[in-house]
Amino acid sequence: MIMLWINMAVALAVAVAMALMLSRLFAGPTLYDRVLATNSFGTKTILLLLVYGVLTGESAVTDIALLYALINFVATIAILKFFRYRSLEIALAQMSLRRAIGGGDDE
Amino acid sequence: MIDMIVTDPTLLIEYTLMAMLLAVGVAIVRLRDLFAVVMLLGVYSLLSAAWFVSLDALDVGFTEAAVGAGISTLLLLAAMLLTARSAEPVSAIRHWSAFAVALAGGAALFYAIGDMPAFGDPDAPANAYVGLQYLERTQADIGVPNVVTAVLASYRGFDTLGEVVVIFAAGLGVMLLLGMGGRKPRKDGEGEE
Amino acid sequence: MVELIAERFAYGVIIILMMTGLYAVVASANLVKRMVGLGLFQTSVFLLYITISKVLGGAPPILEYPFPATPDETVYSNPLPHVLILTAIVVGVATLAVGLALVVRIREAYGTIEDGAINEADYALDTERAGR
Amino acid sequence: MTPDALLSLALNAVSVALLAAGVVFVLAGAIGVLRLPDFYTRLHAAGVTDTLGAELIVIGLMFQTGWSLATAKLALAGFLIFLTSPTATHAVANAAHRAGLKPLLSRHQPAHPRLRAELEAAKKSEAENTIEAIETADKAGKPVRTGKGRAS
Numbered sequence: 001m002i003m004l005w006i007n008m009a010v011a012l013a014v015a016v017a018m019a020l021m022l023s024r025l026f027a028g029p030t031l032y033d034r035v036l037a038t039n040s041f042g043t044k045t046i047l048l049l050l051v052y053g054v055l056t057g058e059s060a061v062t063d064i065a066l067l068y069a070l071i072n073f074v075a076t077i078a079i080l081k082f083f084r085y086r087s088l089e090i091a092l093a094q095m096s097l098r099r100a101i102g103g104g105d106d107e
Numbered sequence: 108m109i110d111m112i113v114t115d116p117t118l119l120i121e122y123t124l125m126a127m128l129l130a131v132g133v134a135i136v137r138l139r140d141l142f143a144v145v146m147l148l149g150v151y152s153l154l155s156a157a158w159f160v161s162l163d164a165l166d167v168g169f170t171e172a173a174v175g176a177g178i179s180t181l182l183l184l185a186a187m188l189l190t191a192r193s194a195e196p197v198s199a200i201r202h203w204s205a206f207a208v209a210l211a212g213g214a215a216l217f218y219a220i221g222d223m224p225a226f227g228d229p230d231a232p233a234n235a236y237v238g239l240q241y242l243e244r245t246q247a248d249i250g251v252p253n254v255v256t257a258v259l260a261s262y263r264g265f266d267t268l269g270e271v272v273v274i275f276a277a278g279l280g281v282m283l284l285l286g287m288g289g290r291k292p293r294k295d296g297e298g299e300e
Numbered sequence: 301m302v303e304l305i306a307e308r309f310a311y312g313v314i315i316i317l318m319m320t321g322l323y324a325v326v327a328s329a330n331l332v333k334r335m336v337g338l339g340l341f342q343t344s345v346f347l348l349y350i351t352i353s354k355v356l357g358g359a360p361p362i363l364e365y366p367f368p369a370t371p372d373e374t375v376y377s378n379p380l381p382h383v384l385i386l387t388a389i390v391v392g393v394a395t396l397a398v399g400l401a402l403v404v405r406i407r408e409a410y411g412t413i414e415d416g417a418i419n420e421a422d423y424a425l426d427t428e429r430a431g432r
Numbered sequence: 433m434t435p436d437a438l439l440s441l442a443l444n445a446v447s448v449a450l451l452a453a454g455v456v457f458v459l460a461g462a463i464g465v466l467r468l469p470d471f472y473t474r475l476h477a478a479g480v481t482d483t484l485g486a487e488l489i490v491i492g493l494m495f496q497t498g499w500s501l502a503t504a505k506l507a508l509a510g511f512l513i514f515l516t517s518p519t520a521t522h523a524v525a526n527a528a529h530r531a532g533l534k535p536l537l538s539r540h541q542p543a544h545p546r547l548r549a550e551l552e553a554a555k556k557s558e559a560e561n562t563i564e565a566i567e568t569a570d571k572a573g574k575p576v577r578t579g580k581g582r583a584s
Binding site for chain 2: 310313328329352354360367379385387398400404405412
Binding site: 004005008011012015018019022025026028031034035038041042045048049052055056058060061063064067068071074075078079082 | 116117119120123124126127130131134138142143146147149150153154156157160161165168169172173176177180181184185188
């Protein structure tokens with residue numbers, strides 16, 4: 001019983017850390033702050049689920065945490081891939097240029 | 108409420124998740140930087156997936172994490188990059204009329220809350236008949252331990268086929284709108300998921 | 301009264317979330333943000349269904365395997381809403397993809413995705429046609 | 433007290449110690465991400481949370497589950513976090529660096545606005561020359577290398 005409450009305390013502490021990450025996500029002045037906060041938030045969600053799985057003795061929850069770990073990583077890398085260029089304006093300009101070259105036949 | 112928490116301490120985690128969901132929802136409405144809005148929708152999906160897990164809906168949490176937090180975030184991000192970076196501020200009259208609409212709808216729904224079954228009530232009409240039958244029969248009929256999978260793929264297999272048709276139609280629609288093949292491929296081509 | 305509120309607390313939170321989504325749909329002039337509001341509303345409806353299906357002290361609807369010979373007395377949560385929502389999530393992403401494809405086309409045709417500017421462009425086009 | 437009960441007590445004690453250490457690291461990292469002044473410093477705080485804090489909590493949980501499938505799953509999750517989190521952090525840092533995000537150069541930022549203003553005024557005169565020199569070098573076409581030189 002006491003281990004259950006200790007695990008609860010750990011889960012709540014992780015939830016507090018999640019809330020702190022959330023406030024960085026709200027405030028984050030640059031785009032990269034937000035990406036960092038989202039990635040870190042995902043890691044903490046995984047931790048919360050792992051603790052929850054041990055807390056309830058439900059080992060299937062751990063599977064979902066595993067899936068989160070993979071999705072979180074892939075999503076972060078994919079987001080960064082969109083912003084690979086030095087700035088978004090260049091990326092957009094390149095895209096519209098490509099559209100102007102390739103999209104000439106749709107008018 | 109206190110005795111509910113003592114019988115089921117995991118409710119505490121649910122309450123923290125609810126608080127965070129509310130904060131994220133309000134932030135999505137307030138922010139005008141579309142990148143932040145899209146990231147916050149991903150976080151919202153992740154949080155609701157965690158809530159699904161704590162409400163015993165493991166499969167739903169699984170799908171919501173993969174589809175809601177993964178694919179929709181990427182789709183929205185691609186669309187945002189192809190269109191605009193930030194939203195323009197809304198006029199005061201529009202803000203207040205929308206607020207009035209939300210308030211009226213919310214008031215009507217809150218009025219209806221009294222008729223809802225209590226949270227976690229095993230005798231609620233929604234939990235009494237068909238769901239119980241599925242739980243009792245799955246072992247003999249299908250022999251798959253996961254009841255949700257059994258209902259989705261076997262009892263309700265044709266509905267799932269219909270769902271696949273809907274996804275196919277959506278992919279076709281996206282292709283027709285954005286024009287695959289004849290033009291250069293674009294980032295939004297992931298739309299056929 | 302207090303008990304009634306306490307037992308239905310989760311529904312109240314979900315209704316507030318839902319109305320946040322509705323506000324985002326009605327108030328946003330930006331079409332991408334409107335789609336985000338739609339997603340918010342959608343996820344809240346999923347939460348409502350799953351909240352109804354929860355049985356207090358219940359287990360996830362995954363039976364013991366290998367199946368026990370005696371009928372097990374475990375209380376499970378209701379699996380039926382889970383199935384419905386599983387379908388709804390996937391269909392929701394499909395509609396989101398179509399909506400976003402429409403938004404991208406609108407941006408290509410009008411050069412903007414703010415609905416006020418789109419209306420003005422339509423109006424200008426109509427008056428031009430009428431004048432010709 | 434039987435040996436079994438003693439063993440489980442010892443395992444639980446180790447688990448609690450590891451969990452407590454992990455929670456301290458996670459909370460410290462979260463506060464760091466919230467409070468530190470610029471992106472590159474926040475990266476350090478996030479790194480602490482994602483590796484040390486997460487791993488300590490996962491190992492602490494493994495002590496509670498004993499020898500079972502759940503332990504193997506926890507180990508796999510810990511391994512994945514250990515593998516992916518530093519990679520993701522590196523990717524974010526690399527993207528920010530290549531995008532030309534400048535690290536904060538002043539050594540210390542006082543929290544109080546008046547002190548900060550004084551420090552800014554004092555530093556401005558001496559720092560102006562070097563920053564301008566670097567920015568002209570930036571515009572000359574070698575942004576990545578000068579950025580790296582300044583960060584280290």
